[in-house]
Amino acid sequence: xxxxxxxxxxxxxxxxxxxxxxxxxxxxxxxxxxxxxxxxxxxxxxxxxxxxxxxxxxxxxxxxxxxxxxxxxxxxxxxxxxxxxxxxxx
Numbered sequence: 771x772x773x774x775x776x777x778x779x780x781x782x783x784x785x786x787x788x789x790x791x792x793x794x795x796x797x798x799x800x801x802x803x804x805x806x807x808x809x810x811x812x813x814x815x816x817x818x819x820x821x822x823x824x825x826x827x828x829x830x831x832x833x834x835x836x837x838x839x840x841x842x843x844x845x846x847x848x849x850x851x852x853x854x855x856x857x858x859x860x
Contacts, residue, residue: 774828775835775842781820782846788814789853796857814853821846 791810795803822843829839 772828772832772835774824774831775839778821778824778828778839778842781817781824782842783817785814785817785821785846785849788812788817789849792853792857814850818846818850 788810791806791813795806795810798806825839825843829836832839
């Protein structure tokens with residue numbers, strides 16, 4: 771497995787952690803939710819950008835791993851859209 775793809779998977783997990791922090795902030799009451807929401811946004815944003823960047827690099831440079839890289843990119847974008855819908859209605 772190439773190093774770009776490993777970093778993409780790690781960034782995807784970072785995005786998942788940020789999404790969990792945002793979900794936790796959306797369901798908890800009080801003023802501390804703003805801090806959790808900001809940290810979740812920063813973590814999820816860094817994970818999404820990193821996952822997208824490393825997935826694109828991996829799909830361009832590694833022909834054997836192209837479908838997996840693009841599937842990882844699609845999954846991260848889809849989860850981001852689901853996170854936006856959850857944050858909107860929570």
